[in-house]
Amino acid sequence: MTQRVLVTGAAGFIGSHVCEAFLRRGAEVVGLDNFDPFYDRRFKETNLESIETTSSNSTGSFQFIHGDFCDAQTVQRACQHADSIIHLGAKAGVRPSIEDPVGYVQANLVGTACLLQQAQAAGVKRIVVASSSSVYGNTPATPFSEDARATEPISPYAATKRSTELLGHAHWHLTRQPIAMLRFFTVYGPRQRPDLAIRLFMERIANGQPIRLFGDGSSSRDYTFIDDIVAGVMGAHDCIDQFGFRIWNLGSDQPIALHDLVETIASTVGKKPVIERAPLQPGDVERTWADLTRSKSELSYNPSTSLGDGVAAQWVWHQSVQ
Numbered sequence: 001m002t003q004r005v006l007v008t009g010a011a012g013f014i015g016s017h018v019c020e021a022f023l024r025r026g027a028e029v030v031g032l033d034n035f036d037p038f039y040d041r042r043f044k045e046t047n048l049e050s051i052e053t054t055s056s057n058s059t060g061s062f063q064f065i066h067g068d069f070c071d072a073q074t075v076q077r078a079c080q081h082a083d084s085i086i087h088l089g090a091k092a093g094v095r096p097s098i099e100d101p102v103g104y105v106q107a108n109l110v111g112t113a114c115l116l117q118q119a120q121a122a123g124v125k126r127i128v129v130a131s132s133s134s135v136y137g138n139t140p141a142t143p144f145s146e147d148a149r150a151t152e153p154i155s156p157y158a159a160t161k162r163s164t165e166l167l168g169h170a171h172w173h174l175t176r177q178p179i180a181m182l183r184f185f186t187v188y189g190p191r192q193r194p195d196l197a198i199r200l201f202m203e204r205i206a207n208g209q210p211i212r213l214f215g216d217g218s219s220s221r222d223y224t225f226i227d228d229i230v231a232g233v234m235g236a237h238d239c240i241d242q243f244g245f246r247i248w249n250l251g252s253d254q255p256i257a258l259h260d261l262v263e264t265i266a267s268t269v270g271k272k273p274v275i276e277r278a279p280l281q282p283g284d285v286e287r288t289w290a291d292l293t294r295s296k297s298e299l300s301y302n303p304s305t306s307l308g309d310g311v312a313a314q315w316v317w318h319q320s321v322q
């Protein structure tokens with residue numbers, strides 16, 4: 001039977017890749033996005049063009065709705081015929097959430113509540129929601145396990161993601177609609193958001209411009225390649241009905257220090273980086289590191305892209321869009 005899927009944040013980085021993965025399976029995909037002004041709309045329009053191309057080369061179909069998931073009528077229309085919802089739309093980014101906590105709560109928490117209410121009315125069978133590694137805050141116990149309490153977020157963005165997980169649990173408890181919460185660990189690869197480190201550094205190093213490093217370079221992130229994330233999203237979608245409510249880490253279990261990341265990017269681009277130092281930013285966690293025990297055993301999640309290979313793939317894409 002043809003799968004009918006609503007993907008929110010479809011014009012964004014991860015959402016556009018997930019739409020394509022469902023199209024390759026022959027699904028009927030509805031994409032919803034409001035072109036949030038967080039970054040240049042032209043990037044999102046290009047992402048939508050890629051989805052359209054994949055759609056025409058697949059047995060699936062794609063329909064785009066330009067609208068806001070905080071608007072009940074829009075969401076009602078979007079999930080009218082949906083079997084599943086993949087909720088990837090959000091106000092993303094830690095630092096801007098400090099300037100605009102109300103906007104983040106409205107989009108990430110109120111928007112998710114609106115979506116879940118309509119999902120219930122439409123009788124959707126599976127829901128997958130993007131959470132974030134930022135929910136772990138500066139917890140000292142590594143690697144980060146889904147069993148950690150995660151009650152000490154250090155940015156409004158992280159707080160909205162943790163609150164969204166709790167809302168999801170209440171929704172499952174009351175409706176029994178299966179719902180997966182996926183804690184993504186710094187995602188990179190082709191179409192990466194322009195505010196994120198790898199894309200920023202790549203562009204500036206390639207242009208001979210200085211890059212700003214926050215902290216002493218020892219902070220670390222568990223960078224995860226987009227194809228591995230997409231595989232995890234599809235895996236969670238396919239099996240969440242066996243679990244009811246479940247939280248899974250999707251990372252790579254390979255934390256990389258900032259100075260090593262810069263070295264990898266610089267050697268890929270083939271230029272020496274010019275580095276400016278700045279203090280660690282408020283809201284930024286010191287490290288992230290995913291414990292993948294649960295996602296490996298329950299989702300057969302097996303991230304296989306090394307940082308070197310992933311950065312090389314992003315560099316190929318980067319040059320193709322210049």
Ligand SMILES: NC(=O)c1ccc[n+]([C@@H]2O[C@H](COP(=O)([O-])OP(=O)(O)OC[C@H]3O[C@@H](n4cnc5c(N)ncnc54)[C@H](O)[C@@H]3O)[C@@H](O)[C@H]2O)c1
Pocket residue numbers: 008009010011012013014015032033034035036037038044067068069070087088089090091092093107111130131132133183184185186187188193
């Ligand atoms: N990229 C990462 O490293 C990362 C890490 C952890 C979690 N996440 C989460 O994954 C999801 C996707 O992130 P991304 O990097 O692709 O970000 P993105 O900004 O590229 O995509 C999000 C999309 O959501 C849309 N959107 C925002 N508010 C909306 C609204 N009210 N109605 C409709 N559409 C709306 C935006 O226009 C955007 O296109 C987000 O929930 C984000 O918080 C991302």
